[in-house]
Amino acid sequence: MTLPPEVIEAYPGITVEPAPWGIGLINLTRRGQLDGKTVIVQRVHPAFAASVHEDIEAVTAHLARKGLVTPRLVRTRSDALSVSDVEGRPWRVLTFVAGKSTDRVSDSSHAERAGAVVGRFHAALADLEHTYVHVRQGVHDLPFRMRGLGRALDANAGHRLHTEVARLAEAVLGSESELVGLGCSAHRHAHGDLKISNLLFDESGEGVTLVDLDTLARMPWPFEIGDALRSWCNPHGEDVEAPAIDEAIFEAALHGWARGAAGGLALDQTERELVPAGVFTIAAELAMRFLTDALEESYFGWDPRRFPSRGEHNLARARGQWALARSVRAARSRLEAAARRAL
Numbered sequence: 001m002t003l004p005p006e007v008i009e010a011y012p013g014i015t016v017e018p019a020p021w022g023i024g025l026i027n028l029t030r031r032g033q034l035d036g037k038t039v040i041v042q043r044v045h046p047a048f049a050a051s052v053h054e055d056i057e058a059v060t061a062h063l064a065r066k067g068l069v070t071p072r073l074v075r076t077r078s079d080a081l082s083v084s085d086v087e088g089r090p091w092r093v094l095t096f097v098a099g100k101s102t103d104r105v106s107d108s109s110h111a112e113r114a115g116a117v118v119g120r121f122h123a124a125l126a127d128l129e130h131t132y133v134h135v136r137q138g139v140h141d142l143p144f145r146m147r148g149l150g151r152a153l154d155a156n157a158g159h160r161l162h163t164e165v166a167r168l169a170e171a172v173l174g175s176e177s178e179l180v181g182l183g184c185s186a187h188r189h190a191h192g193d194l195k196i197s198n199l200l201f202d203e204s205g206e207g208v209t210l211v212d213l214d215t216l217a218r219m220p221w222p223f224e225i226g227d228a229l230r231s232w233c234n235p236h237g238e239d240v241e242a243p244a245i246d247e248a249i250f251e252a253a254l255h256g257w258a259r260g261a262a263g264g265l266a267l268d269q270t271e272r273e274l275v276p277a278g279v280f281t282i283a284a285e286l287a288m289r290f291l292t293d294a295l296e297e298s299y300f301g302w303d304p305r306r307f308p309s310r311g312e313h314n315l316a317r318a319r320g321q322w323a324l325a326r327s328v329r330a331a332r333s334r335l336e337a338a339a340r341r342a343l
């Protein structure tokens, strides 16, 4: 890959390796060198405006002040946090943090350590005063997602998957009384995308830092941790049709979180009680989004080797998320007890 001239001009002397770096789907990521130091160079997905870097700067500066390991933005020659190419896409350079990312949680000990690095992050940000500049509309806004699915069903009555999507949608939308709303608890500083590939671990397996800071925001903590647990506790991934929540991983991750956050952040009772409901809600929300795209066929990527079209792939993902949500519902009292023990 050759870097665009705007990037070379903004970061004089920068070079990148030809192969992609790390596990990522959204940004274009390369490892490189600048001023004798290893760096990460990223072309940011067009869904994110350059203003996201003001939030990343505020949060990472605070983490660094607290002594946490964190990637930092490297400024351009004119002291900016990023630079745009001729097509208007933002590019950024980050300091490189040594560590490994994985795409699945291997066992309880891995989950405990993942929880700990997240707990440390949340606790360090508890006293940050920052109003986010880059705000994504619709994040965990359940009424918004429900309306979107309803509109897709109305507008695509003749779609080949309509009957199957409608049947599943009825079940998912029928769970409305079990979903937690955006006003459920205090809005805390959150990473916003805690899938395991966004955590770096050292050689001994300890968590080092969080990367992929484009989704930083304030949100209710049960959504932030619910999203993490939804993916960590479903080690077979988003595509399998019959996943079930792994209760041992669930509890270990929360024990780790409490270890990491100790002394820095005390949850209130609502937050502790809403962890299983948060996982259920996030899985149901994702099922709604996959069902919407099963009909609209315009947003999520898909694998043509495994599915005839984007619609079928999204329907399979929706089934998987709904099965996961139902397994959370079935295990609810045990999960609530586990959360009480851990937190």
Ligand SMILES: Nc1ncnc2c1ncn2[C@@H]1O[C@H](COP(=O)(O)OP(=O)(O)OP(=O)(O)O)[C@@H](O)[C@H]1O
Binding pocket: 021, 022, 023, 024, 025, 026, 027, 028, 029, 040, 071, 094, 095, 096, 097, 098, 099, 100, 101, 197, 198, 211, 212, 213
């Ligand atoms: N500052 C950094 N230091 C070391 N490695 C990094 C750094 N930033 C990112 N990485 C590595 O590059 C990978 C991709 O980066 P990132 O997660 O930001 O991209 P992405 O395409 O947005 O990912 P996703 O698909 O999760 O949205 C990470 O999983 C991590 O392994």
Ligand SMILES: [Mg+2]
Binding pocket: 023, 024, 025, 197, 198, 211, 212
């Ligand atoms: Mg990532």
